[in-house]
Amino acid sequence: DAGVIQSPRHEVTEMGQEVTLRCKPISGHNSLFWYRQTMMRGLELLIYFNNNVPIDDSGMPEDRFSAKMPNASFSTLKIQPSEPRDSAVYFCASTFWGSNQPQHFGDGTRLSIL
Amino acid sequence: DAKTTQPNSMESNEEEPVHLPCNHSTISGTDYIHWYRQLPSQGPEYVIHGLTSNVNNRMASLAIAEDRKSSTLILHRATLRDAAVYYCILRDGKAAGNKLTFGGGTRVLVKP
Numbered sequence: 001d002a003g004v005i006q007s008p009r010h011e012v013t014e015m016g017q018e019v020t021l022r023c024k025p026i027s028g029h030n031s032l033f034w035y036r037q038t039m040m041r042g043l044e045l046l047i048y049f050n051n052n053v054p055i056d057d058s059g060m061p062e063d064r065f066s067a068k069m070p071n072a073s074f075s076t077l078k079i080q081p082s083e084p085r086d087s088a089v090y091f092c093a094s095t096f097w098g099s100n101q102p103q104h105f106g107d108g109t110r111l112s113i114l
Numbered sequence: 115d116a117k118t119t120q121p122n123s124m125e126s127n128e129e130e131p132v133h134l135p136c137n138h139s140t141i142s143g144t145d146y147i148h149w150y151r152q153l154p155s156q157g158p159e160y161v162i163h164g165l166t167s168n169v170n171n172r173m174a175s176l177a178i179a180e181d182r183k184s185s186t187l188i189l190h191r192a193t194l195r196d197a198a199v200y201y202c203i204l205r206d207g208k209a210a211g212n213k214l215t216f217g218g219g220t221r222v223l224v225k226p
Contacts, residue, residue, distance in 0.1 A: 033214075056213065
């Protein structure tokens, strides 16, 4: 079975550019999460969706970040304009909406902003 | 979310058991104890979870103290592939979503 698929795996770009990270959740899952991981702050939840609707975006650092889920099989996380402090590994995870269903994570996108 | 406390790191020898402690003294009655691990250059993966009773699965065992203020993840025979960061997370069973709050975790080193 295909797991959570993220693209690209690596992205290097200059500050000020728009960055788009993509995620395909596991088929049938109706809950999707975006996380960011850095050495300083560890794993942080940015935003999560249920049935394509954003439920909690309190972890989104600022207005430069936006996330969408146009359908059940695709989500994007955009940063515009990007800054060097946005450099991190970004993970997407999906699960069934329910009290104790485990989250399944993708392999992440390693983002470097120069 | 209630807070958990884990040692920063632990070492183990290959094929020996590993006992990973987690303290959660402020746990509430509806909090489930979840464990995830993160192998190098990968996303976290689910290991096990429990509420009150000890739990076993193919990956590990979870031993929960009677007062639920602490728990221990047990890897019965460590392999080199078990070298990872292990996260102990409390999740409110009353909450509708599956939101997880990750702490610093325990980095496990397995020596051959």
